[in-house]
Amino acid sequence: MVSNFCPYREPLRSVLMLLFLAGLVSACSTSITSGSSPTPTSTQGIRGIFHDYALPPSQFVPFTITAGPDGNLWFTEIMQNGSVQAGKIERITPTGTLSEFSLPSRNTLATDIITGPDGNLWFAAGDKIARITPMGKISEFPLPSATSSITTGPDGNLWFTEQSNIGRMTLTGKVSEFSLPFHQYPAGPNPKGGPADSAQGESLAITAGPDGNLWFTEIMQNGGSFIGRITTSGKITEFPLPSANTLPSSI
Numbered sequence: 001m002v003s004n005f006c007p008y009r010e011p012l013r014s015v016l017m018l019l020f021l022a023g024l025v026s027a028c029s030t031s032i033t034s035g036s037s038p039t040p041t042s043t044q045g046i047r048g049i050f051h052d053y054a055l056p057p058s059q060f061v062p063f064t065i066t067a068g069p070d071g072n073l074w075f076t077e078i079m080q081n082g083s084v085q086a087g088k089i090e091r092i093t094p095t096g097t098l099s100e101f102s103l104p105s106r107n108t109l110a111t112d113i114i115t116g117p118d119g120n121l122w123f124a125a126g127d128k129i130a131r132i133t134p135m136g137k138i139s140e141f142p143l144p145s146a147t148s149s150i151t152t153g154p155d156g157n158l159w160f161t162e163q164s165n166i167g168r169m170t171l172t173g174k175v176s177e178f179s180l181p182f183h184q185y186p187a188g189p190n191p192k193g194g195p196a197d198s199a200q201g202e203s204l205a206i207t208a209g210p211d212g213n214l215w216f217t218e219i220m221q222n223g224g225s226f227i228g229r230i231t232t233s234g235k236i237t238e239f240p241l242p243s244a245n246t247l248p249s250s251i
Contacts, residue, residue, distance in 0.1 A: 053096040060088055064112050069119045070134040076110040076123055085109050087125060089132055101136045112150045118171050122158055124150045129158060129169055141173040149205040154212045155232040161203035161216060166230050178234040183220065201226060201238075205251045217248035227251070 055062065058079075065075035068091070077088040087110030089101040103110060103125060110130070113123035121132045124147045128140045147160040147167065158169045165177040182198040199221060206216040209229070218226040218238065225246050226238040241248060 051096070053092060053098075055090075055098070060086075062090070063110070066113050066115055066121070068121060068134060069115055072134075074113055074115075074121050074132075076113050078109045078111070080109070087111075089113070089121070089123065089136075089138070091136070099136065101132060101138060103130070104138055104140060111148050114150055114152060116158065116171070117152050117156050122150060122152075124148055124160060129160060141169065141175075143167065143169075143175060144177065149203075149216075151207050151214065153214055153232060154208055157232075159206055159208075159214050159230075161206050163202050164200040166203055166206065166214070166216060166228075166234075166236065168232075168234075176234070178230060178236060180218065180228070181236060181238060183224075203228065204249050207251050215251055217251050219247060 059081060060077040060079045063076045063078050065073055068074045071094070073092050073094075075090050075092070077090055079086045079088075085107055087103050087108055089103070089110055091099040091101070105125070105128065108126045108128070111124045113121055116122040116131070120134070123130050123132070125140065127143050127146045129143060129147065129150060130138055130140045132138045143160075143162070145162045145165070147162055150158060150160040153159045153168070156171075158171070160167045160169065162177065164180050166180070168176045168178070180200045180203060182200055184198050201218040201220045201224075204217045204219065206214055209215045213232070214230045216228045216230065218228050220226075223245055225241045225248050227241065227248060228239070229237045
C-alpha cells in the first residue's frame with residue numbers, strides 16, 4: 001500500500017504562473033442583424049495575456065494554489081531534502097507582492113490548500129489539518145493519520161482523505177472517520193487485520209460534487225481502482241474503473 005500518497009498536481013514551476021489572466025481579449029466579434037439567428041463566434045484570434053512572477057531562490061517548490069477570500073492567491077510550498085522536509089504557506093497579491101508564513105510544526109509538508117467556508121484558508125499538513133487566517137495566523141488540528149487532500153463539503157464541514165478512510169472535520173476541529181470497504185483479493189493474510197483474503201483501498205483526492213455528496217479517487221494495492229462517493233452522513237459507494245492498473249489521482 002502506498003503510504004501518505006499525495007494526489008498528483010501539475011507542478012507550479014519555479015516561476016509561478018498565476019492562475020488569473022490579466023485580460024482575455026477577443027479579437028473577433030460577430031454582428032447579428034435584426035431577426036437573424038445568432039452565429040457561433042470563432043475562437044480564432046482569442047489571446048490570453050499572462051504575467052509571470054518569479055519566486056525568491058530557495059529549496060522550496062510551489063505545490064497547490066487557491067484563490068483566497070481576501071482577493072489574493074495562496075499557495076503551499078514544500079521542501080524535501082533526504083530525510084528533511086518542510087512546508088510553507090505563501091500569499092501573493094495580484095500585483096505580485098509575496099508574503100511567507102512558516103509552519104509551526106517542524107518536519108511537516110503543507111500540501112493541499114483551499115478556501116474554507118469561514119473566510120479562512122485551510123490546508124493539509126501531514127497528520128494535521130491547519131487553518132491560516134488572511135492575516136497569517138496559523139492554527140493546527142491533529143488527525144488520527146496523515147492526509148493529502150482536503151475540500152469543503154456541502155454541509156459546511158471540511159472533508160479529507162486518509163489512507164483507508166474518508167475524514168470529516170468541523171471548523172472547531174472535531175474529527176469523524178469513515179472506513180473504506182474491504183474487497184476480496186487472492187488468498188493470503190490481510191496485513192491490516194481485516195477479513196481474511198480482503199483489503200481496503202487507499203483514498204487519494206476528494207472534492208464536493210454537484211449532487212450534494214463528496215467524490216474521491218481510490219486505488220487498491222493489488223490492482224484495481226475506484227471513483228468513490230460518500231454522503232454527508234458517511235455512506236460510501238464505490239464505482240470500479242473499467243481499465244486495469246489505472247491510477248486515478250486528482251478529481
